[in-house]
Amino acid sequence: MLGIKTAISTYIKAHSDMYPYRRYMCKNDCVFIHIPKAAGTSVLHALTGSTNHVQRDHCTAFNFKSADKKRFEKSFKFAFVRDPIDRLQSVHRYLLSGGNGINNKRLSSLVTADFAHFDDFVLNYLDPMRLHTEVLFKPQFSFLCNEYYELMVDFVGRYERIDQDFEVVRSKLNLKTSLPRSNISKATNSSELSDNVRHRIAELYSKDFELFDYPL
Numbered sequence: 673m674l675g676i677k678t679a680i681s682t683y684i685k686a687h688s689d690m691y692p693y694r695r696y697m698c699k700n701d702c703v704f705i706h707i708p709k710a711a712g713t714s715v716l717h718a719l720t721g722s723t724n725h726v727q728r729d730h731c732t733a734f735n736f737k738s739a740d741k742k743r744f745e746k747s748f749k750f751a752f753v754r755d756p757i758d759r760l761q762s763v764h765r766y767l768l769s770g771g772n773g774i775n776n777k778r779l780s781s782l783v784t785a786d787f788a789h790f791d792d793f794v795l796n797y798l799d800p801m802r803l804h805t806e807v808l809f810k811p812q813f814s815f816l817c818n819e820y821y822e823l824m825v826d827f828v829g830r831y832e833r834i835d836q837d838f839e840v841v842r843s844k845l846n847l848k849t850s851l852p853r854s855n856i857s858k859a860t861n862s863s864e865l866s867d868n869v870r871h872r873i874a875e876l877y878s879k880d881f882e883l884f885d886y887p888l
Contacts, residue, residue, distance in 0.1 A: 692731040692739055696720045700845045703736050703744060703825075705751040707815050708808050709762045710831050715752065715838070717852045719845075730807045732815045733824035748844050749824065753812045754831035755886050756877040757870070763808050764790050779806065794869050803876060813879045821883065828884070 690698070696719045697703055704719060706712035708730055717723055737744040754762075768788060771780040787793040803809045816825055827844075829837030838851040874881060874888050881888055 690740070692729055692735050693743060694729070697747070700847075701747050702845055703733075703747045703749040705733055705736070705749070705815050705825060706730050707751055707753060707812050708810075709759050709766065710752045710754040710812070711834050712752070714834070714851055714853060715841075718838070718842070718847060718849045721849060730810075730815070734818065737824065748826055748841075750827040750829065750841055751816055751825055752829045752831055752834060752837070753816075753880070753884050756812070756880045757865070757873055758831075759812075760794070760809075760873060760877075761790060764793050766808070776806075776808065779808075791866060791869050794872050798872070798876060800876065811877050811880050813883050817883070821879065823883075830884075 693703070700719065702719075704712075704715060706716065706729060733744075733749065736749075764783070767776065767780045767783040769780075771777065773780075783793060783797070787797045798809065803811060804814075813821065816823055816828065818824055827840055829840065835851060841847070842850070870888070880886065
């Protein structure tokens with residue numbers, strides 16, 4: 673009887689939510705680092721089989737390692753990144769549309785009222801400090817790298833070729849589900865941006881451009 677109780681307890685512990693590790697991570701022996709506005713909702717849908725993700729965790733690789741180093745090291749760790757300019761434009765559109773209506777409600781109202789034009793948002797609102805106080809603005813490298821700018825994950829896919837790159841994840845985790853198209857926005861035409869705006873984004877997200885080899 674005691675053996676059965678121990679087995680049940682072990683199973684529950686292995687398959688329950690242990691923040692920042694979630695049930696689907698324990699089930700698939702993986703760590704998905706969800707960078708905002710980089711198709712994370714679709715990836716979550718494929719991993720969990722559910723579209724009900726009211727609370728989306730945006731934890732860093734360092735958060736996962738600090739919480740459980742042993743689990744972190746044995747898990748398949750992956751993320752998806754996106755062209756910094758395209759991602760920032762997506763963030764801006766997201767805020768103009770109301771954001772998630774909960775955590776960033778105040779920010780959404782501010783941007784809509786005072787920085788509705790993307791150029792104005794980049795040149796007069798964003799600054800180095802705000803990049804680290806709002807998760808939507810955080811550089812992508814800060815989710816994935818250690819203090820030496822070394823990647824802490826096993827695989828980094830790209831938003832721009834997400835169908836192809838997700839196959840790597842699907843094969844590694846033996847997933848039966850293909851990638852659904854959940855909340856994936858279309859790329860915008862960054863060639864229309866002014867030189868000042870492009871230069872400012874290049875300054876703010878210089879390490880993302882460098883580490884993930886995106887053109888300026």
